[in-house]
Amino acid sequence: MDNRVVITGLGICAPNGIGLKAFCGAMTDGVSGIRFRPELARLRFSCQIAGKPEVTESHLNRYFSPLQLRGMNASGLVYGAIAGTDAWKDAGLPMAEKERPDWDSGIIFGTGILGADKFRESILAIDQGNVRRLGSTAVMQVMASGISAYLGGILGSGNQVTTNSSACTTGTEGVLMGYDRIRAGKAKRMLVGSCSDSGPYIWAGFDSMRILPSKYNDRPMEASRPMSATAAGFVPGSGAGALVLESLESAKARGAHIYAEVLGGTVNSGGQRGTGSMTAPNGEAVVRCIDSALRVSGVLASEIDAINGHLTATGKDAFEVANWCTALGRSGSDFPFINSFKSLVGHCLAAAGSIECVAAVLQLSEGKVFGNRNSEDLHPEIGALVSREKVPQRTMAVAPKTVIKASFGFGDVNACVIFRAFND
Amino acid sequence: MSTERYAILKKIIAVYLPEDVAVDRITDSSHFIDELNINSANLVDIVLDVEDAFDITLENEDMDQMQTVSDALGIIDRKISSK
Numbered sequence: 155m156d157n158r159v160v161i162t163g164l165g166i167c168a169p170n171g172i173g174l175k176a177f178c179g180a181m182t183d184g185v186s187g188i189r190f191r192p193e194l195a196r197l198r199f200s201c202q203i204a205g206k207p208e209v210t211e212s213h214l215n216r217y218f219s220p221l222q223l224r225g226m227n228a229s230g231l232v233y234g235a236i237a238g239t240d241a242w243k244d245a246g247l248p249m250a251e252k253e254r255p256d257w258d259s260g261i262i263f264g265t266g267i268l269g270a271d272k273f274r275e276s277i278l279a280i281d282q283g284n285v286r287r288l289g290s291t292a293v294m295q296v297m298a299s300g301i302s303a304y305l306g307g308i309l310g311s312g313n314q315v316t317t318n319s320s321a322c323t324t325g326t327e328g329v330l331m332g333y334d335r336i337r338a339g340k341a342k343r344m345l346v347g348s349c350s351d352s353g354p355y356i357w358a359g360f361d362s363m364r365i366l367p368s369k370y371n372d373r374p375m376e377a378s379r380p381m382s383a384t385a386a387g388f389v390p391g392s393g394a395g396a397l398v399l400e401s402l403e404s405a406k407a408r409g410a411h412i413y414a415e416v417l418g419g420t421v422n423s424g425g426q427r428g429t430g431s432m433t434a435p436n437g438e439a440v441v442r443c444i445d446s447a448l449r450v451s452g453v454l455a456s457e458i459d460a461i462n463g464h465l466t467a468t469g470k471d472a473f474e475v476a477n478w479c480t481a482l483g484r485s486g487s488d489f490p491f492i493n494s495f496k497s498l499v500g501h502c503l504a505a506a507g508s509i510e511c512v513a514a515v516l517q518l519s520e521g522k523v524f525g526n527r528n529s530e531d532l533h534p535e536i537g538a539l540v541s542r543e544k545v546p547q548r549t550m551a552v553a554p555k556t557v558i559k560a561s562f563g564f565g566d567v568n569a570c571v572i573f574r575a576f577n578d
Numbered sequence: 579m580s581t582e583r584y585a586i587l588k589k590i591i592a593v594y595l596p597e598d599v600a601v602d603r604i605t606d607s608s609h610f611i612d613e614l615n616i617n618s619a620n621l622v623d624i625v626l627d628v629e630d631a632f633d634i635t636l637e638n639e640d641m642d643q644m645q646t647v648s649d650a651l652g653i654i655d656r657k658i659s660s661k
Contacts, residue, residue, distance in 0.1 A: 221593055224623065289626055290619040 159336045160576060162410040163245025163398030165237040165347070166512050169205030169391055169499045172213060172236065174244065178516050182549045184527045186375040186498050188389050197354050201366035203374040205391030205500030206352045207233055228269030228295040231304060233394035233505070234349030238263060238305040241396035242345060246410055250310025258404075260313030260341045262331045263302040263396070264324035264348035266504035269295035270355040301349055313341040321563030322464070323421070324348045325395060325507025329571050330419045332399045342404040347396030350505035357390040363433075365468060366390060378501075379528040380465040380494035381475070381536050381545055388466040391500030395508030397515065412576040414518045417556075418451035419571035420444075430566040434470065437477050440568055444481035444560060447570035455482040458490045458572075459554035460523050462514045464562045465494030466501050472535035474562075479539050489540040491552070497527040507561040507569065514559045518575045521553035583632070583654055587647065590627045594620045606648045624650075632658060 164174055169187025171177030180187070187205045194202040209232060214223055217236050226232065238261070242249075250256040272295040279287050294300045299317040306315040314335065320327050325348035332344030350356065360366055367386035370377030378389040405412055422443045424436025448455055461478055465471050475492065479485045495513050496502075502509050517523055525548040532545055553575075560570040584606065592601045596615045603614060610616045610624070621644070625636050628650065634657035636644075644650050 219597070221620075224593060287626060290622045 157337050157339060158402035159333050159399050159416045160402050160405050161397050161413040161416065161515055162400045162405050163241040163247070164413060164512050164515060165239065165241030165244060165396040166509065167207045167209070167233040167236040168393045168395070168509050169207055172207055172209065173240065178520060181495065181498065181513050181516065181524045182522060184498065184525050184548065186527060188374045188378055188500050190371060190374050194354060195371070199354065199358070199361045200364070200368035201361050201387070201390070202371040203377055203389055204352070204357060205389060205393070205502065207393045209233070209236070225289050225291050226295070227272040227275055228300065228351065229271065229353065229392065230265055230268050230349040230351035230394070231295060231301055233392065234263055234265070234301040234347065235304055235308065237347055237349070237394035237396040238345055239308055241347065241398050242309055245398040245400070246408070247343065247398065249308065250312070255310050255312030257312035258342040259309065259311045259345070260335065261302045261305050261309070261311050261315045261345045262318055262328045263305055263345065264318040264328045264504060265298055265301055266319060266321065266324065266350055267356060268298050268300050268351065270351050271353060272296050274355060305345065309345065311345070319504070320567050321565055322501070322503055322506050323561040323563040323567050323569040324504040325509065326511060326559060326561035326569035326571055327421050328508065329397060329399070329416065329511055330421055330569060333416045333418070336399055336401050343398060343400045345396060345398055346508070347394060348505050348508040349394035350392045350503040352392035356392070356503070360390055376528055378467050378497045380467040380496050381471050381526060381529050381533055382467070383531045383533045385467040385469070385471060385533065387468055388496065389500035391502035391506070393499065393502050393505045393509055395505060395510070395512040397508070397511060414515045414573045415576050417453060417572040417574050418447065419569065420446040420450060421567070421569045422446070423568065424566040426566045432566070433564055435562050435568065436566055437473060439566065440474070440477040440562065441481040443568040443570045444478065444558070447558065447572055451572045453556060453572055455484060457556050458482060458558050460517060460557045461490050461492040462510055462557060462559040463492055463494050464560055466496055472533050475536045475539050485539055487541040487544070489544045491523045491544055491546060491550070491554070492540065493524055493526050493546065495524065497529065510561070511559055511571065514557050515573055517554055517557055518573060521551060523550045523552050523554055525549040580655070583651060586631050587628065587650060587654070590624060590631060591647070594624060604647060606651065608647045609645055628654060634658060634661070
């Protein structure tokens with residue numbers, strides 16, 4: 155089988171916008187979703203700012219029944235259910251009827267840790283000898299696959315329903331897993347995406363590693379500075395992104411709107427060898443991942459119009475740009491546009507890949523390359539590799555045709571995917 | 579049977595009804611699982627809500643005997659009177 159795979163639905167629950175319209179507007183206008191978080195200050199975090207979707211009571215009532223909301227204390231599950239349900243509806247697909255699952259539709263929805271707040275609530279009850287007071291939802295709110303299980307019930311999916319987990323590559327890896335499944339003819343439609351909880355229990359470990367910015371607590375919107383000379387660490391984020399992948403045949407048969415095509419991609423690992431470690435990427439593995447993504451997609455490096463990098467706003471940004479230059483064999487004014495969406499949403503960890511894939515695809519459908527907020531003082535090492543105008547500070551109406559997106563994660567794991575504006 | 583307790587219990591149960599079961603289907607003889615189609619996992623939550631609402635504690639044996647709405651009312655009455 156050699157099915158072409160297209161994107162027919164998008165859903166988003168991001169720190170700077172819930173729902174496609176709000177999110178796309180925020181990305182276009184460079185609106186930051188990063189805020190001061192009093193709970194982090196109270197807990198004496200060094201970094202007291204974060205990106206967190208502004209989910210309101212009215213969102214909750216729109217997406218969940220009163221029963222589903224009882225005892226709900228898993229923010230990632232909430233974000234994932236909102237993004238996943240929205241993507242499915244955006245694709246114009248129905249929920250399966252009551253007695254019969256949709257055998258041709260599956261779900262790969264990843265996460266890192268799910269329901270940390272619920273787990274804490276349970277631990278406190280358990281330690282007080284109150285096991286019997288946990289209730290019936292403690293398990294599904296804290297099991298990693300709770301999010302795919304939850305969405306599976308809402309949609310009635312009868313194909314593979316699972317959760318992948320590969321740190322900050324999770325969302326991008328999920329796109330490729332869904333792509334592979336449709337391409338192999340094992341499913342017609344796959345809802346892919348990822349979610350990440352909010353809150354101190356998720357972010358504390360990173361704060362303790364001292365890789366988060368501590369000097370921007372009074373200027374949260376300036377804190378996330380990918381590719382900047384004054385980048386001081388990544389701002390923790392949270393949320394969820396979701397994409398409906400579909401065989402071209404299925405999409406055409408039902409006259410679906412097509413946002414873009416997934417041309418292919420690669421996942422690999424640097425094996426924590428060479429420059430690679432648990433927390434740092436092996437540059438050769440990154441280059442191989444990008445190079446392989448081009449080859450399997452049948453795309454020439456010269457055809458890439460825009461790169462959406464991982465670019466977290468740490469000291470590793472210049473190394474990443476150097477790896478892109480090597481892999482593409484392009485630099486200076488010949489380099490494609492490059493951006494990082496983390497300046498606006500922070501680093502959404504397990505949700506980063508999916509949120510950024512949604513935004514990367516929106517660039518194709520909207521004919522834009524989103525700007526890089528807080529990049530006014532471009533890092534000199536990056537400036538030596540690529541021309542300043544290739545790192546746009548503001549959104550540009552340049553209608554990219556082919557966009558490449560990469561995500562890298564703890565464990566020295568990489569994922570790279572290529573999207574193209576749809577052309578029959 | 580206390581109508582006040584019945585009303586409180588009915589309100590608790592209503593949250594757990596599947597979408598296609600209307601609240602007025604709840605009668606004192608209704609079987610939670612067979613008639614009201616309540617997910618058996620949610621019986622645990624009904625018990626917790628009952629405990630909170632009436633300030634009582636149900637034992638595992640009480641839960642096993644709690645098949646219908648009137649079973650539940652009987653258990654609630656017994657627990658309250660032995661407080």
